Amino acid sequence: MEILVQQIVSGLATGGIYGSVALALVMIYQATDVVNYAQGEMAMFSTYLAWTMINAGLPYWVAFFGTLLVSFAGGVLIERVVIRPVEGKPILTIVIVCIGLLVIFNSLAGWIYSYIQKPFPSPFPERPIMLGVVVFGAHDLGAIGVTLIVLAFLYAFFRYTTLGLAMRAAAQNPASSRLCGIRVGWMLAIGWGLAAMVGAVAGMMVAPIVFLDPNMMAGILIYAFASATLGGFTSPGGAVVGGLIVGVLENIAGTYISFIGTELKLTVALAVILVVLVFKPSGLFGRAAVHRV
């Protein structure tokens, strides 16, 4: 029983990270109808920027918020420069451009920072917290907390601010929004900026666990895809819930189903994606996609 509770708790912690990457994916998808395959690599690159700032002697939280600012600017810039020329093109074109971004970020990080793993500091105390018989890693709890804060912040932003409303409108009906005076193109760019920020948070939260290296997000991206698919690509809250479910599922399957162990964990994510897509393509909380013929 203790093992089960322990597995659920650590599952929730990693799940929170999957959830935040999934959240970034869902945000871009909602704002622009693009699934950003480069999301993971962008987050990885942001984390390297944070590492550079911390190594330059800045305090953790200064580096943290500095990275968020730079990531936002970077996300906006990428949308303006790279994605804008292929706006409205066939899906294949957009997927290919995103894959292009993925390999560019991956190789740039390898080029600048080398492929050697680097430790990344955690802002939370190292000492684990005991509650009864269950041990909570302070960083795990902190990561869940940060994810929830990000979610709350985004919810408030989209629900209560004029800019958030404009962004939702631009995503839902670009033509009408443009007639109302909303600058649709810029809304998309801000969407990419926000998603880059959320990705950066996820990267900085996961790096203390998996260590910093250019390929650190590959596994996490597939779990984030699974989470977003499970929660529904149209539901930000669903993405976080999906992340938590996938995190717990991964840990429990790894512990209790003997043939899975630690070696087939990525296959669990693949199975989740396939099963959800085949049986309930809209996910648990998403709306079914309706297409005009």
Added chain:
Amino acid sequence: MSGRARLVAVLALLAGAAVLPLFVSNFRLFQFTQVATYAIALLGLNMLTGYNGQISLGHGAFYALGAYTAAIMIDRWSLPYALTLPAAGLLCLVAGFLFGIPALRLEGLYLALATFALALAVPQILKYFEDWTGGSQGIVLSKPKAPWGLPLNPDQWLYFVTLAVMLVLFVLARNLLAGRTGRAIVAIRDNATAAQAMGINTALYKSLTFGVSAAYTGVAGALSALTIAFVAPDTFNVFLSITFLVGIVVGGLASISGAILGGFFIQFVPNWAQDISKAAPWAIYGVFLILTMYVMPFGIAGTVRLLVARRRRRAETARAATAPRAGTAKAG
């Protein structure tokens, strides 16, 4: 290009390819064998993604399946080399068809996503079945020797085998794509609903295309296992699948000759770029992917086709301008 000019060009290329072993070193020849192998895999992926419009970011998985089929047949079961290619093709045909069935329900982005997940999971799955695949150590093979006392070394023999397999598969693909089936495949890409309304069984055609595409890639995988004489799980990572995508995009989507151009690109460009930095090949791939989409969405082959068509049109207008205007004279 007219039909005859094209035939002459193809025959000249083939003659060049046939005498190539006389002029280049074994290592160069090995590289050209790789080009032909990649070309087969790329043609398979191009059928699915370029012609049928189903995005696969996971064709490395079928390449791996083909490679391991060959390796296991030779190393574990000591079967003859000649059997490995048909076996790999058949197994991948079935695997691709089966994967194509759930893929039917997935469109565009979602299919890309599912296949991307497949590509990421491949190395883990390969390592898991350690008894068969040799785990992360992989399997070492020996190159087949030329039969019937042919005066060829193993590299030359493999080059000719690969070239012959490629030729057969390309002719088959051309015939498949130029006919009724090919039109159905393209119609599904352009407008699935309209294709269905015209009586095309889209479900069957889509999963069959998936199967055939996987079979081509699987045969290529088996050939690569024989040529390199080694298979290991980590060579079949997600970047292999992305390499294939780079190949068809740069070579030319929905083009048969594009597969060969793509093969040259993914074989030789990384080699040159490696001199700059270990990371440079991928940076260059990324830049090429994005730039190709901006300036030549149908790749090298598509751009060449466009230029030829433009020249011919210009020549025709020039001829029409100088020729006596029979039509206008009559009207006047």
